[in-house]
Amino acid sequence: MLQAWFAESMLTIDSKAVCMEDPAVSALVTEFEPAAGTLVGWMSQTTGYRVRRLAGRDDHLLLLTRDGAGLIRTAAGTVPVPPGTIVHLDRASPQDYGTDPAAGRWGFWYAHLPAGDTLDALLDWPAEQPGVSRLVLDRRIADRVAAALEEASMLLPSPGRHSGALARNALERALLWCDTRNPRAQQVDPRLWQVLEHLHAHLAEPLGVPELAGVAGLSPSRLQHLFTDQLGGTVMAHVESRRMERARLLLQSTELPVGVIAAQVGYADPLYFSTRFRLRHGVSPTGWRQRLPRPPRAD
Helix, strand or coil, X not given: CCCCCCCCCCCCECCCHHHCCCCCCCCEEECCCCCCCEEEEEEEEECCCEEEECCCCCEEEEEEEEEECEEEEECCEEEEECCCEEEEECCCCCEEEEECCCCCEEEEEEEEEECCCHHHHHHCCCEEECCEEEEECCHHHHHHHHHHXXXXXXXXXXXXXXXXXXXXXXXXXXXXXXXCCCCCCCCCCHHHHXXXXXXXXXXXXXXXXXXXXXXXXCCHHHHHHHHHHHHCCCHHHHHHHHHHHHHHHHHHXXXXXXXXXXXXXXXXXXXXXXXXXXXXXXXXXXXXXXXXXXXXXXX
């Protein structure tokens, strides 16, 4: 079953992520160590760019090629990383990667993800070499993964309390799109992805089974069947789950009034929203917010 489109936990962000590996560097980089934490950014390199971390790192590294090509070197051989390919370098495995000399350039998104996170479950990809796994994405999926990584990278310098949670959501979205091309994962009907994407973008609007079925080009009964078979539960139960996840995120990361949050997650009546929230969580939205840990007050 798919993980929730939005996650509740916060993310520790390093605002220097965009400088993780200096874009001006073109010579061999040996044992370069970026700061610990979740780092996401874009790089464009030419021939000669190479990073080696013989002892590996205690995190996961993702590399998505958009232009040119990269090359991963291992003791067992090489793994090419052409456009539309994303690779995962496993934690603690030796890392040796750089621009493919045959291509002469490499434009790519990178993401360092701490190990031990719930996102680890989305990184069970087919192995190409020891410590290196790879997925080949079609253009549509690669564009969506790149857009999600770009969104995460733009949130990194943000001082807002909600930026960490939103960045983590973007990273989860990137991995969920990758999962649609993972032969080890249960494959979800592409039409359901259309519905989920529409849901994500239109949670504040009225949403019903007939409208969502139209997005997918399906009959309402067929959409219900696909949801039950592949995602579990009914369409509207899924809609409410996504709305409640968005509501929890807003309660946690903003000081918006409950009535405003209700409207932003698709409930015109704040009282009805509070009733549905209490049924699911056993406490009102205000009570849920009051239970959250508060940052220490500055003296």
